[in-house]
Amino acid sequence: MADESQNLEQNQHEKPMSFITMVVITGLFGGIFWSTLGYFAYVLNFTDIRPNIILEPWALGDWKNGWLGTVISIVAIGLFSVGAALLYYIMLRRINSLWAGVGYGIVLFFLVFFVLNPLFPGMEPFMKLSKHTLITSVCFYILYGVFVGYSISFEENEAKYRQKKNKEVPT
Amino acid sequence: MGTETKKKPIPKSLEEIERYYKERIGLGESFDLGVRKLKILRKNVHFYYVNGLCDTQFIIEIVEELIGINDREKLSTNLFQLVENRLAHQSVTKIEKLDESVDQVLSGLIVVFVEGETTGLVVDVRSYPGRQPEEPDTEKVIRGSRDGFVENIIVNTALTRRRIRDERLRFEMLKVGERSKTDVALAYLKDVANPDLIDVVRKEINSIEIDGITMADKTVEEFMVKQGYNPYPLVRYTERADVAATHILEGHVLVYVDTSPSVIITPTTYFHHLQHAEEFRQSPAVGTFVRWVRFLGVLASLILLPLWFLYVLEPEMLPQAISFIGPNEESNIPIVLQLFFADIGIEFLRLAAIHTPTPLSTAMGLIAAVLIGQIAVDVGLFVPEVILYVAVSAIGTYATPSYELSIANKLVRLILLILVALFHFPGFMIGTTIWILFLVHIKSLNSPYMWPFIPFEPTAFMQILIRRAVPGSKIRPSIVHARNRVKQPLKS
Numbered sequence: 072m073a074d075e076s077q078n079l080e081q082n083q084h085e086k087p088m089s090f091i092t093m094v095v096i097t098g099l100f101g102g103i104f105w106s107t108l109g110y111f112a113y114v115l116n117f118t119d120i121r122p123n124i125i126l127e128p129w130a131l132g133d134w135k136n137g138w139l140g141t142v143i144s145i146v147a148i149g150l151f152s153v154g155a156a157l158l159y160y161i162m163l164r165r166i167n168s169l170w171a172g173v174g175y176g177i178v179l180f181f182l183v184f185f186v187l188n189p190l191f192p193g194m195e196p197f198m199k200l201s202k203h204t205l206i207t208s209v210c211f212y213i214l215y216g217v218f219v220g221y222s223i224s225f226e227e228n229e230a231k232y233r234q235k236k237n238k239e240v241p242t
Numbered sequence: 243m244g245t246e247t248k249k250k251p252i253p254k255s256l257e258e259i260e261r262y263y264k265e266r267i268g269l270g271e272s273f274d275l276g277v278r279k280l281k282i283l284r285k286n287v288h289f290y291y292v293n294g295l296c297d298t299q300f301i302i303e304i305v306e307e308l309i310g311i312n313d314r315e316k317l318s319t320n321l322f323q324l325v326e327n328r329l330a331h332q333s334v335t336k337i338e339k340l341d342e343s344v345d346q347v348l349s350g351l352i353v354v355f356v357e358g359e360t361t362g363l364v365v366d367v368r369s370y371p372g373r374q375p376e377e378p379d380t381e382k383v384i385r386g387s388r389d390g391f392v393e394n395i396i397v398n399t400a401l402t403r404r405r406i407r408d409e410r411l412r413f414e415m416l417k418v419g420e421r422s423k424t425d426v427a428l429a430y431l432k433d434v435a436n437p438d439l440i441d442v443v444r445k446e447i448n449s450i451e452i453d454g455i456t457m458a459d460k461t462v463e464e465f466m467v468k469q470g471y472n473p474y475p476l477v478r479y480t481e482r483a484d485v486a487a488t489h490i491l492e493g494h495v496l497v498y499v500d501t502s503p504s505v506i507i508t509p510t511t512y513f514h515h516l517q518h519a520e521e522f523r524q525s526p527a528v529g530t531f532v533r534w535v536r537f538l539g540v541l542a543s544l545i546l547l548p549l550w551f552l553y554v555l556e557p558e559m560l561p562q563a564i565s566f567i568g569p570n571e572e573s574n575i576p577i578v579l580q581l582f583f584a585d586i587g588i589e590f591l592r593l594a595a596i597h598t599p600t601p602l603s604t605a606m607g608l609i610a611a612v613l614i615g616q617i618a619v620d621v622g623l624f625v626p627e628v629i630l631y632v633a634v635s636a637i638g639t640y641a642t643p644s645y646e647l648s649i650a651n652k653l654v655r656l657i658l659l660i661l662v663a664l665f666h667f668p669g670f671m672i673g674t675t676i677w678i679l680f681l682v683h684i685k686s687l688n689s690p691y692m693w694p695f696i697p698f699e700p701t702a703f704m705q706i707l708i709r710r711a712v713p714g715s716k717i718r719p720s721i722v723h724a725r726n727r728v729k730q731p732l733k734s
Contacts (some may be wrong), residue, residue, distance in 0.1 A: 088701070100698065173679070203671075208673065210671050217682060218698065226697065
């Protein structure tokens with residue numbers, strides 16, 4: 072019986088995806104998903120800033136303001152978001168709290184809208200941004216931060232839980 | 243009631259037992275309680291029963307058998323063994339305590355006492371009043387099995403056992419309620435379900451101290467997940483035996499409560515409430531389509547009204563392309579009041595429909611749809627658009643597969659409306675954000691409520707977005723922490 076149970080599938084504890092892969096996918100999906108929603112928010116006049124703003128520092132053709140530009144911007148934000156997710160993974164993954172994500176989102180918001188603001192000519196200076204734009208952006212950044220942060224912290228927690236379980240079951 | 247009486251052994255004298263029954267459970271006072279006294283080989287044999295909970299046919303056969311002893315046997319020395327042998331039933335157990343015998347009699351079993359013996363014989367002749375399994379009203383499908391759960395826990399576990407003949411399927415019986423002594427069963431696969439989860443659920447159920455749980459599973463749920471005033475359903479109910487069996491196979495722990503036709507599925511997330519058996523009865527493509535339409539309906543039931551109302555309040559925000567939206571003429575009543583009147587009006591109808599007999603409710607629906615709406619517009623009470631959007635969001639509410647979730651969403655919609663009325667755009671945006679954060683922070687039995695969206699789990703999220711073909715979904719969802727993650731061999 073003992074030898075038999077070694078070979079059972081339930082004792083293999085195979086992991087479907089490595090942690091880093093999961094972080095990268097979370098970052099990519101998070102960036103694409105929330106910037107798509109951000110685009111809808113722009114269409115609905117909730118914010119003056121559209122995802123295309125990310126292409127502004129580069130001198131590109133006229134297409135960057137068309138639908139192609141929007142799609143490429145959204146994908147580009149997804150790529151930047153992978154970096155943000157990896158950063159969270161490196162720094163904050165052990166904090167198992169929703170608020171870490173909220174804080175991370177707010178920090179990212181200030182980073183983009185305050186520090187990196189001069190990079191984007193299309194973006195008004197921080198103080199001149201409309202109230203709507205600010206509120207929408209903060210909310211989106213908070214939700215994005217929670218999305219990335221909570222996912223990574225949760226996965227870290229799960230990994231710990233799995234390790235504990237594996238130790239408990241003597242193999 | 244001290245422990246002394248609880249542990250009282252069965253006395254040898256039948257008169258003493260009868261006296262105990264008269265004092266403790268009112269034999270002779272309650273009409274539904276009875277004792278039948280037989281004389282077998284010059285010794286007394288008594289049995290106690292409750293009217294209506296026992297099957298009389300079985301009892302008649304047993305009595306015939308017992309009396310037959312008089313004709314066929316002579317020696318009365320081993321009468322107890324004779325009686326035990328002659329109890330023509332497969333389920334006979336021995337008990338030693340009087341208190342236990344009372345419990346059994348009140349559950350509908352009969353307890354046979356033989357003069358001079360300190361052991362009672364319990365025969366399971368229960369036959370509870372109940373209905374046949376029929377299709378549950380709340381979870382209809384076009385195709386698929388039509389046997390839903392009923393109010394009898396034995397039938398319910400049997401319906402599940404019929405679908406999972408696995409030797410590792412466990413139904414763990416617990417009793418809840420000091421007075422009601424209701425049966426509660428935990429169902430799980432022993433080698434799959436997470437033992438921690440089983441322990442938590444068992445502990446929560448065992449720690450329930452209450453006189454009775456007449457509202458059955460709902461009461462158990464309130465003790466189990468302690469949701470307070472959070473409107474969101476933290477467990478999923480199902481009345482379908484196939485849905486219950488599917489979740490057991492996925493590694494969930496189910497709670498069956500006697501007297502209720504629905505079972506509790508734990509742990510549950512928001513997205514469990516958005517699934518429906520119908521999706522799995524159609525081809526994957528159709529199932530996916532149905533699911534997306536359903537998501538749209540749920541989304542409409544949540545934010546359509548607040549969004550439209552926002553544009554009414556701040557018309558300058560309206561995008562150029564849809565500038566035709568918004569009331570054209572001045573209305574006599576503030577829009578927010580109209581929205582609330584209309585929404586509460588629909589709520590009136592819903593509540594009325596619950597307890598109106600079917601023939602009347604058809605008439606009621608007509609009055610509601612045709613008359614009230616039209617006349618309200620004619621009189622100048624409502625703007626036509628209010629009726630349109632309230633109706634669409636109401637239909638969205640009905641498209642939510644989980645009744646509990648639809649009402650919780652409705653409450654959130656009303657709160658968002660109030661926020662928009664008070665704070666306009668910031669109310670909408672910040673309100674929605676706080677609502678999402680609130681959902682994310684909820685945990686139901688240690689499982690995050692918005693899983694697999696936040697926290698994100700790519701494979702499980704794909705399963706939510708796309709109704710996968712069954713041969714393709716090989717592993718169990720990670721949220722249940724199944725001990726055995728694989729549903730099908732990975733290589734095939």
